[in-house]
Amino acid sequence: MRTRHASSPSYDMNHISKDLLDFGYATSLEKVSQNKLPRISKILALQCATMEAFRTSSTGAPRMTDYALLAEQVRSLAEEDAGWIALLANTTALVMDALPDLNWAGFYLARDATDGSSELVVGPFQGRLACARIPFGRGVCGRAAATGETIVVPDVHAFPGHIACDSMSVAEIVVSLHLDGHVVAVLDVDSPVLGRFSSADRDGLERLVSVLEDVAQRSVLG
Numbered sequence: 001m002r003t004r005h006a007s008s009p010s011y012d013m014n015h016i017s018k019d020l021l022d023f024g025y026a027t028s029l030e031k032v033s034q035n036k037l038p039r040i041s042k043i044l045a046l047q048c049a050t051m052e053a054f055r056t057s058s059t060g061a062p063r064m065t066d067y068a069l070l071a072e073q074v075r076s077l078a079e080e081d082a083g084w085i086a087l088l089a090n091t092t093a094l095v096m097d098a099l100p101d102l103n104w105a106g107f108y109l110a111r112d113a114t115d116g117s118s119e120l121v122v123g124p125f126q127g128r129l130a131c132a133r134i135p136f137g138r139g140v141c142g143r144a145a146a147t148g149e150t151i152v153v154p155d156v157h158a159f160p161g162h163i164a165c166d167s168m169s170v171a172e173i174v175v176s177l178h179l180d181g182h183v184v185a186v187l188d189v190d191s192p193v194l195g196r197f198s199s200a201d202r203d204g205l206e207r208l209v210s211v212l213e214d215v216a217q218r219s220v221l222g
């Protein structure tokens with residue numbers, strides 16, 4: 001990794017991003033020695049703050065997603081009445097299109113495991129091959145499913161128990177989908193950009209999931 005002074009006002013965001021991606025990749029291969037972590041942490045903090053300040057995607061385009069429009073699109077898709085799986089599949093396509101800097105977006109569906117516990121099974125998604133089954137309580141998805149809450153993870157390497165499916169993923173948000181007081185699915189969205197998900201993204205994705213909850217409540221979806 002190149003030496004760089006994080007305090008310099010002329011740091012190169014592209015290089016920092018590349019270092020961060022290299023770091024994420026190396027971590028997944030357990031090749032990073034512990035003594036590199038303090039410097040990396042500083043770079044991560046800088047990256048998060050800067051990305052949040054500029055609110056731009058890695059391509060330079062504004063990273064503003066029109067979540068109201070996205071929610072309306074999901075509502076329109078639901079009117080096709082093609083069933084739950086079709087709706088979730090098309091929703092993942094919309095999310096991948098509408099949000100810059102993602103590498104994975106999809107749903108995990110809750111079900112009873114053979115031992116009587118609850119687990120998540122991968123459902124419609126876009127991205128690389130994913131873990132098929134996640135017990136409630138395990139990883140970011142399982143934690144969100146067990147608590148029923150949204151979890152925003154700026155840096156997956158700092159989240160104990162994170163399940164790495166795609167080494168490109170460094171930030172993640174998981175939103176739980178409820179029906180009759182139970183978590184029936186989670187929406188999992190991953191990004192290769194540290195600190196990718198802001199409070200606006202959290203609010204927006206929760207709004208989108210609440211549309212799906214409305215649809216599920218009103219319909220008998222097969």
Ligand code: SME
Nearest residue numbers: 130139140141162163165
């Ligand atoms: N990272 C998730 C696993 C699912 S993949 O990211 C698609 C987790 O820790 O639960």
